[in-house]
Amino acid sequence: MTTSYTTLTISEDRTVAFENQLQNKINQGSLALLVALGYRTGLWKVMSLLEHATSSEIAAEAGLKQVYVADWLTAMQGGGLVEYDPIFQTYRLPREHAEVLTGSAQYEESLRWLTLLGKLEDELAESLRAGAPLSDETREQILQAQSAERSTSFTNQLFQQILPLIPGLIMQLCEGLDVLDLGCGDGRLLLELATAFPESRFVGYDPSAELIAQARESAAAQGLENVAFIERELTAIHAINAFDLITVFDVTVAPQEREEMLQAVQMALRPDGTLLLRELACSRSREENLQHPLSALLLSICSLRNLTGVERPAAGNERGREALCSSLTAAGLGNLEYRLLPEDVLHEYYIARPGVAAETSLSAETAF
Structure with missing residues (x-):
């Protein structure tokens, strides 16, 4: 008796396209964490008050070390959040970007949930494996957040x-x-x-x-x-x-x-x-829910509430x-x-x- 199997083929084009998409999502996720770091350290506020400034000037205004601020600025430039003048080696936060980043608290507050989810990765994974709610200590962290x-x-x-x-x-x-x-x-x-x-x-x-x-x-x-x-x-x-x-x-x-x-x-x-x-x-x-502009974050918060x-x-x-x-x-x-x-x-x-x-x-x- 011969068993016939249908050979399933994988589209190389679709595989490459998905890999590119995944790389982009990982890159954007890393960028989001750095945007959150900009809020935490006051860099967005500093840049919203400056016109053109070098990394040293920005670091001095924020009270931070220049070498770390320079790396952060490079990442923000690569992500399209800030502009860079290679002749004068200065950075600028466009006013339109500043209006979105600092005009209200909504994105700063949204990113707090993102960083909280990162901190709770071990506890969340254990809760999912056990099929049980998060610990009282973790719930208290969420209340504090x-x-x-x-x-x-x-x-x-x-x-x-x-x-x-x-x-x-x-x-x-x-x-x-x-x-x-x-x-x-x-x-x-x-x-x-x-x-x-x-x-x-x-x-x-x-x-x-x-x-x-x-x-x-x-x-x-x-x-x-x-x-x-x-x-x-x-x-x-x-x-x-x-x-x-x-x-x-x-x-x-x-x-x-x-x-x-x-x-x-x-x-x-x-x-x-x-x-x-x-x-x-x-x-x-x-x-x-999937049509919401922050759908992934919204559904992540809902999941976190379930796990509490x-x-x-x-x-x-x-x-x-x-x-x-x-x-x-x-x-x-x-x-x-x-x-x-x-x-x-x-x-x-x-x-x-x-x-x-x-x-x-x-x-x-x-x-x-």
Whole structure:
């Protein structure tokens, strides 16, 4: 008996094309890490303030060694981020590039996730092999990274773009509101708000004892009396008609806990109160997620959330704006608006109030 096999041929052209594509992706990944290094060392800020400068001048302004800065500049030149004048041996960051790199915090914050994923490579690989969530220590690192995102740049964005999403909110804060921030982390966001709006009263909840301790120390050091920080699970608000505004920025909870948290939010809000929520720009639709300009990073963050154990893996029907809108409506927060900011491609913003809308629309308005 003779067995016939079909000979499978490999296209040499396709193999070469894919290898070139892979090399390009590896090269771009390395370039992204160096772009992140430029943020961490302040080089992008320095270059945005200089017109034409040598590597020595740039290094001196940044307080770094010239030999290392020269290599970084060469890589940035090769990646097309900076320009080089071979006659005068000077580098220049075009104003158009500077506007994108330093005009908002979104890319600096996005790259923090990339570097975090690199640091956690061993833990992520072990978690995948074991089919188990990440360790408590690693989860704490992720919480610290999320807290670090609430940087000065994010605070500026909050005042300039996020709070204005709600007409009249800044004026109301000046006059005096009761505000709760769920998942406040180390409290830096609330401290800025408490300083800017002394007539308002602020409370921050977070389950991390370490972060709450940091927040309390900072508040005491600044002598702020209109802000308080409480170690508490985010589903346990324990308040009725107590807050005019509740903010929830990038809080990671399991689907069931999200339902409980939003129900507690609805009870804690006053009848004319508002929930302002920021979440990843993620959809239930796989095809839509792949169309996102930062799709690989977006899906990497979603995977990281799964591995923390607070989101069930493969819970595609429980993830994304569709599931979130459904949860908000079920919690009695159906008076809902969904907004996008041009300065923040990774996130979506939800403005929800107590009530039931006739129909919840998923088409977003872009705020300028």
